[in-house]
Amino acid sequence: MPRGATPLPSVNLTSTRLAEILLWVTPAIWSSNYIIARVGVGVVPPNTLAFGRWLVALSLMLPLVWRERRALVEHGRREWKQLLSFGALGTWICGSFPYIAGQTTSATNIALIYSAAPVGITLVGSYLLRERLALRQRLGMLLALAGLMFIISKGSLDALLGIRFVAGDLWIVAATLAWIGFTLLQQWWKTGLTPVQRLFGSTLAGLLILFPFTWYETANAAVGWLTPYACLLIFIAGLVPGLMAYLAYTFMLRQLGATRTALLLYLSPIYAVLAAWIVLGEAPHWFHAAGAALVLPGIYLSSKRRAAARV
Numbered sequence: 001m002p003r004g005a006t007p008l009p010s011v012n013l014t015s016t017r018l019a020e021i022l023l024w025v026t027p028a029i030w031s032s033n034y035i036i037a038r039v040g041v042g043v044v045p046p047n048t049l050a051f052g053r054w055l056v057a058l059s060l061m062l063p064l065v066w067r068e069r070r071a072l073v074e075h076g077r078r079e080w081k082q083l084l085s086f087g088a089l090g091t092w093i094c095g096s097f098p099y100i101a102g103q104t105t106s107a108t109n110i111a112l113i114y115s116a117a118p119v120g121i122t123l124v125g126s127y128l129l130r131e132r133l134a135l136r137q138r139l140g141m142l143l144a145l146a147g148l149m150f151i152i153s154k155g156s157l158d159a160l161l162g163i164r165f166v167a168g169d170l171w172i173v174a175a176t177l178a179w180i181g182f183t184l185l186q187q188w189w190k191t192g193l194t195p196v197q198r199l200f201g202s203t204l205a206g207l208l209i210l211f212p213f214t215w216y217e218t219a220n221a222a223v224g225w226l227t228p229y230a231c232l233l234i235f236i237a238g239l240v241p242g243l244m245a246y247l248a249y250t251f252m253l254r255q256l257g258a259t260r261t262a263l264l265l266y267l268s269p270i271y272a273v274l275a276a277w278i279v280l281g282e283a284p285h286w287f288h289a290a291g292a293a294l295v296l297p298g299i300y301l302s303s304k305r306r307a308a309a310r311v
Contacts, residue, residue, distance in 0.1 A: 019255035026248040027267035033241035034268075036233060037102040044230045045221060046099030049237065051214040054091050054203050056238025057246070061200045068197065075192040076201050082189050083201040084209075086182060090246070091206020093178035096213070101171035114172065118262040119145070120180040125187070125258040150290060186250060187258050195250040 040049050065072050076083060191198055218225070252261040 016255050019252045022248045022252055023256070023261070023264055024267070026245055026252070027264045028271045029248065030241050030245045030264070031268050031271035031274075033098070033237065033245075036237045036241065037099050040099065040233055040237075041103055043227075044225050044233060045214075045217045046103065047096045047210060047213040047217045048225065049099050049234060050092075050096035051207065051210045052234035053237035053242045054095060054207055054210070056235050057242035058200065058203045058207065060239065060243050061196060061203070064196045065200045068194075072193065072197045072201065075197070079189075079191060079193065079201070080205075082185070082191070083198070084205045085185065086198070086202030087205030087207070088209055089178040089182040089185070091203055092209045094175050094182065095206065096210065097171045097175040097178075101169065101175070105169050105172065114176055114179075114265060114268075117176050117179050118265050120176070121183050121262040122259050124180065125184055125262075147290075183253065183258050183262060186253050195247065195254065199246055199250060 036049075040046075044052070193201065249261065249264075252264075
């Protein structure tokens with residue numbers, strides 16, 4: 001166990017089973033953010049959407065942390081540097097950068113860049129957190145990555161080689177690196193806070209960072225954006241891909257570790273395709289089904305209990 005790493009809790013089969021179920025459910029919750037990012041263009045400025053999303057999430061968490069507010073303040077004073085780091089990585093960079101990137105780059109490029117996150121988490125996590133990878137887990141992750149690349153390339157090698165990156169892709173590169181750091185630091189740093197308290201504190205810190213960007217953005221907006229539709233979009237973003245997704249993610253980190261939890265990033269593009277079909281009427285194609293046929297068994301192999309072990 002490396003110094004400073006958060007020790008795994010004692011094995012609780014009920015909690016572990018719930019985390020394994022959430023591994024398949026959470027990407028569906030998270031994929032709603034793809035839809036929100038798409039329909040939010042021209043409706044809500046990107047930083048404003050991110051700020052509103054996390055302000056809603058913070059308000060919804062308040063009743064959950066109010067009873068233990070003294071413990072939150074006490075531990076928060078000692079862990080403020082950690083909370084500020086989580087706020088910068090998770091709330092600010094991973095919150096607003098994808099919305100900014102969605103205005104200038106394609107969904108294909110976003111999916112391609114984000115697909116590097118589980119690989120980065122696995123490589124760094126195996127060294128930093130001493131998470132040993134079994135052969136079955138390695139094969140499963142390669143299978144899942146191959147399926148995702150098949151979807152991104154639309155089943156054509158020429159299409160994959162023909163992808164061109166633009167300046168807006170740098171926003172997604174930054175968000176991907178921030179997500180890798182957010183995930184690993186959640187495991188590395190000890191904490192006296194519960195997952196909800198930690199998320200509350202980091203969200204509050206992130207909102208403080210986001211505020212000047214949001215203020216500048218709204219002050220220089222060409223037209224007013226505060227409409228009932230925009231408010232509904234912000235509320236959904238705060239509840240679903242905000243509070244629900246992040247609470248599930250932090251819970252899975254504690255139960256399954258960083259490597260297995262990162263697998264959900266492979267599932268998100270598949271669920272996003274289904275969500276786009278249902279909500280936006282964009283029908284999936286044959287290569288989506290073929291890619292899913294590789295991703296789903298890969299996730300199953302990689303997420304089976306005892307696929308990863310601590311040393």
